[in-house]
Amino acid sequence: MNYSRIFAALVFCFIVGDVLSQQNLKENFTPLKSEGVLPEIFTQNIRNVIKADITDLNKSKEKDKMIKTVYLTEANYEIEKIVKSGNTLINDEITKYLNKLKDIVLSNNAELKAKLNIFTLKSTVVNAYSYDKGYIFFDVGLIAQAESEAQLAYILCHEISHYTKRHNIQGYVKNRQLEKEVYEGKSTDDIIIEKCQYSKENESEADMEGFKLFEGTNYNFIQAQKAFDVLQYAHLPFELIEFKKSFLETENLKLPAGYFLKEVSSIRNNGSDDDTKSTHPNTVKRKAAIEDLIKARANEGRVNNIAGEELFKYIRDLARFECCRLYLKNRDYPNALYAAYILREKYPDNKYLTQVISKCLYAITLYKKGDLRYGSDSYLENGISSYDKVESFPQQIYHLIEKMPENEWTIVSLNYTYRAHKKFESDSLLSRLSDSLFGLIGRTNWGIVDFVRTNRKEVKTEPVKDTTSPKSKTELIANLQKENNFKNYDTAYYKDAFVDLFMTDKEFARKFPTSGPTVSSSSGFSDYKPRSYSTSKKAMKKGNRYKEMEKVSKVITLEPFYVIINTNEKISESVEADEKQEILINTINTCAGKQNFELVTLDPGLITATDVSKMNDYSVINDWIYERFDAYENSKSSVPILGTDEIRDITKKYGTTHILKTGIGYVKGKKKYTVFYAAIYDMRTNKMVYLKQEVFKGKPNKDLINAKMYQLFYELKNG
Amino acid sequence: MKRIFFYFLFLVFASSVVAQIGPGYLGKRFMLGYGFHFSPAILGSNGSEGSIIGRGPHSLGGDPAFNSTHDGFLEFAFKNRTSVGLSCRYYNSTFDNSTSVYGYTFTPNGQQYILSGEPGGFYQIKGLNYALYFKFYNKRYVAPWGRYFLLGPVVNTYRSFYDPGIMKLETTDGSGGAKIRIDNFGAQGELYARGDLLFGWGRNRMIGNRVTIDYGVNFQLVALGFILWDAIGESPFDIFSEVQTTNYNYIEKTSKRRVREVNKLNVFVKVGVLLF
Structure with a gap:
């Protein structure tokens, strides 16, 4: 037997196996x-x-x-x-x-x-x-x-x-x-x-x-x-x-x-x-x-x-692709856009990067329209930074976001996304994104008529006469340069954007709004609905915002939290909280079981060594929740989720679109308080469909937890 | 009692159908239990200073006295934060005779005597209060667990008993030396009924998953309204109704006060079992 050949074959298999298990980043990224x-x-x-x-x-x-x-x-x-x-x-x-x-x-x-x-x-x-x-x-x-x-x-x-x-x-x-x-x-x-x-x-x-x-x-x-x-x-x-x-x-x-x-x-x-x-x-x-x-x-x-x-470069590229996803998850769209832009130089036909860019353009459009507002817990709570706070080349993206009016962003986004959709026609995500952008075009004052002309319109603006005090020579030169820049603008430049598509693409012509402004009831992306301020504050106070909840008979429940905050002393309460958390998990299971409520538990504390897929699912849901909480939701609009596409697979896998996040917070101190928290999210609409956040005086007794947990599943089951 | 029980069951089932049934405590909504209500005897029901009697020690001896009531109840949590309940409260009390009365009697020869004074001894009152009440649990709580406010109509029924050998007015005829004795204070076991409105606050806690401990305060609104009136005490001649207190209406008039005393304000502790 020729051992050297066998050894060589094994080494070859090892190397080939390693290469075969690698992702083909030229085409896509998982x-x-x-x-x-x-x-x-x-x-x-x-x-x-x-x-x-x-x-x-x-x-x-x-x-x-x-x-x-x-x-x-x-x-x-x-x-x-x-x-x-x-x-x-x-x-x-x-x-x-x-x-x-x-x-x-x-x-x-x-x-x-x-x-x-x-x-x-x-x-x-x-x-x-x-x-x-x-x-x-x-x-x-x-x-x-x-x-x-x-x-x-x-x-x-x-x-x-x-x-x-x-x-x-x-x-x-x-x-x-x-x-x-x-x-x-x-x-x-x-x-x-x-x-x-x-x-x-x-x-x-x-x-x-x-x-x-x-x-x-x-x-x-x-x-x-x-x-x-x-x-x-x-x-x-x-x-x-x-x-x-x-x-x-x-x-x-x-x-x-x-x-x-x-x-x-x-x-x-x-x-x-x-x-x-x-x-x-x-x-x-x-x-x-x-x-x-x-x-x-x-x-x-x-x-x-x-x-x-x-291998190093491949691993680094994997990390860079993952960063794109993480930036999206963090709703850091300018950084995600720039990261995808960098990677696109190396991988121009990568579908994932095209999706990331389309998502960023769409999200920035929503942001500019005021339909996406960063939550107070977000690290971008003050919104996208001003361009003057950014260094080097990424500054261009921030400048563009700041200077380009919202409707023009919508045009640019649709222009990019629709063409991306045509390039990857079988990709449903790009299709839904472009549909949503059609919906946003419907909210402008523009209709199809405004975009079908072929002659570029030259708009000449009169130079603005400066009435302020005389300036120095260099300042005047700078001003003149500025005026010239603006004079060269064709304010209707964007109206020619879709000429070729109108001429050759029937789908585009069909989907494009005939006249604006109209509000698309079904924009097709994440069931996104335009924001409306019509809901009365009174109704919100009464808690009516969750009254419309449908009956739920199955939820995915994540690890419930049990937090103890001791305001008196700086002592560790982790062990007690851990013990109480175990009891809480049992209570949740008992209360759901008594009502034949289907509970899918994705709790990293309860998984076995072979449950890696559950761990991955848990991770996806956690990312979804993170992204969901990063933006502010009002009663009418749902928050777009762009960084966690796998959530659709999770809902299919577990047969439910609802996730439950619940737990108990106990504030120990001179005055004792217990906070009961339960929230249900619909992963299909990205909406919170149920919320209970109640404060009780005293410590969290067994009867309190029993009663509230049972009530929670009862209300979910009975609507 | 049977009829009331059936009315209650009807109400329970009707409400179950009509209203959206609440979750109860771990799915259990129907409770059966016993309660003990008590209140310190602060104001004398018989008008004498601070003296009142309960079933316990005789207050005239200076011992502290309490009104005590035993309660059997049924409750059903028919909504998220509402329970309906039926309770039957029993008490056995006495009234020390210290209110003056005009006693009327006739000798066999037809001569009428009018005596004035306090009858001796005491008479006994056995009461049953029937209440149909609703418990409205505070926001955040779930019936039958948590803090609540209760409200409902109550019918206070009671019977009075006296021993003519002890409860009497006696004098000696000045002219003939014959003993004149008035011991007829109406029929034995006479039934009286009064309506009132029951209010209260309490908290229901759970022991294990079935046993409940309910504690709090309840009061009857009308009875409480009479607190000052009862403190002043009963006069032999009612200036408002212009009705004289005689041996025939003595119990009727004085027992009202005693019954109000028992019911007006009570602290209670109840133990219940969640059946289903």
Whole structure:
């Protein structure tokens, strides 16, 4: 038997298998999902883990056992919360890749390797962090920004050093000790500075120790230094390319130059910013420290990629695609648009990117029309930023959003989306998006008649005479240039946008509103309805907004929450809350069971190691809820959900369009209050169809929970 | 009583059909139970200073006294926050005779004597109150659990009994030396009935999934309205009605006051069982 041939065949199969399992990003992208068997942390009883940790602590000769006991409780719950949040990816391509890097970095330390668990977090934040328990989390945003495999490897080394040096628990103990000093007359400001100082020392130590670990590999030292550049410019998109005007233009739709900036703003160098109140040293200091280490070492023969450059780029592109989805989920449409624009340069025929761009244009149209308002909990609560607060090329997008009137946005959006729909005709999402945009055109004063002419109309505007005080020569020149720019505008430029479509596309002509303004009752996208202010406040106060609820006999229920807030003392209530949560889950099941109410429980606390698909479904629903809550809903309009397309599959899979989010909040203190919360969302219409938020004096007794939970299912079942 | 019970059942089923039935407590809506109502005897029902009697110690001896009532009830949660209930409250009380009365009697020879004074001893009152009430649970609560306000008509019925050997007016005829005794205070076990309006507040808590503990305060509106009038006490001659209190209407007039005292304001504790 020829072993070498068998070995070669196996290696070939392995490589081909790896390549075949990769996504074909040239055509499409499928959002990242967890795969395989879930790790122990998903199935273990957290209370037993805490108990064991505290027992070990008590056996040891460590100091500050009291504080460390609290830390162990809090940290374990925090890790569990992160892992089971639905944002953690397990055994997906990126996590597997990160584990491959772990194998490279710790190739000589099997013991440490076995202790570490690396996960990817679905977040656009550019960060990585570790816990003393050996859990290291990498944000997708960080992978999207990395320039090489070596940079990621160095960041991993840095995080491993935090773990080996036990910085997390030490930092916690130090912070608690410093907080006590407020009673000794120290100002809060001084305490913050001292906390930051201690944290910075730990970060510097992790930089140094991480470098020692990094040195043991064959990675290029320079990349360790460059990793700090990635962190420094984390606020910028993962690449900077010019946003071209032609991107949104077609043969008959040429956008006025005035909507675009002649020059975008420069990038501010924040590397040497004051870091007194920062938990990390500024990047100039960190880079300098690494530079000293590099100088003393030979860097010849070291490489940027060990696992492979192609693989790194593929993984990074996956992360970048995922960022597009996450930006959509966060309703950060300008960033999503720019991210998709960047990726489109490399993948011009990718359907997913076309969908992302269409969604962004549609969402911005709604935003400009006032039909999409950011909720108070959203990180964009003040709406889309002004262009002057944005740096570099993305500034063009913000400028365009700000300057282009809403109806023109509608035209531009429809122009792009309809053509995208024609390109991917079988795609129902693009079809629904363009239908919705037809509905929005119906709300303008324009009808089909306004768009069927073929001659471009030249509109000449008289220069505005300046009546203010005489200006300097340069100011006058600048003014003249401005006037000329505006004079060149054809204010009706957009009316030629659809000429070719009217001539050749019957579907377009049929769908285009004959005359405006009309309000489409069924816009076809997410059952979106235009906003109306006709609902009386009185009716809203009475709670009539949910009276129209239909009977519901089946819901998907997510992990119910049980939160205890102690206003008296800063003590951990996590264990009690965890125990009470278990009772609450039983009560919910009992109350639903007694009424033969079908309950599909998607609770990460109750899943088994093989329930990875349930975990993925939970993640999709959580994303949907996040996006749903990020925008404000009024009584008539529903909130468009653009970042979670898979929700349709979930509703089909579980046979219901309703999800239930419920729980108990208990405020402990001089006065005790209990808050009962239950909300039902319809994933088909994106509307909240049921809401109960009630406050009771006193603690949450069993009878309160029984009565309210039973009532909840009774009302759902009976309408 | 039977008739009332059937009316109640009819009401329960009619309301179940007509109205949208509420969820009850874990699906249970029908409750059967026992309650104990009591109130401190603050104002004397017999007009003597602070003296009142309950079923317990005789207050004239200076011991604290309480009015106490036993209650059997049925309740049905027929809407989300509304229950209908039927209760039958029983009490056994006495009235210390300390109100002056004009006693009329005739000797066998036809001579009429009029005596004035307080009859000796006391008479007994046994009462049954029938109430049909509605409990309106506060917002956020679900019948039959939580805080509520109750309202409903009540019929207070009672019978009086006296012992002629103890409850009497006696004197000696000045001329003949014969003993003149008035011990006829009307028929034994005479039935009286008065209507009133029952109000109250309370809270129903659950023990386990079936047993309820209900506690609170209730009062009868008309009885409460007479609080000052009853404090002043009964006069032998009613200046408003211009009716003289005689041995024939003594019990009728004085018992009203005693019954009001028992019913006007009570604290209660009830134990119920949720049947279905």
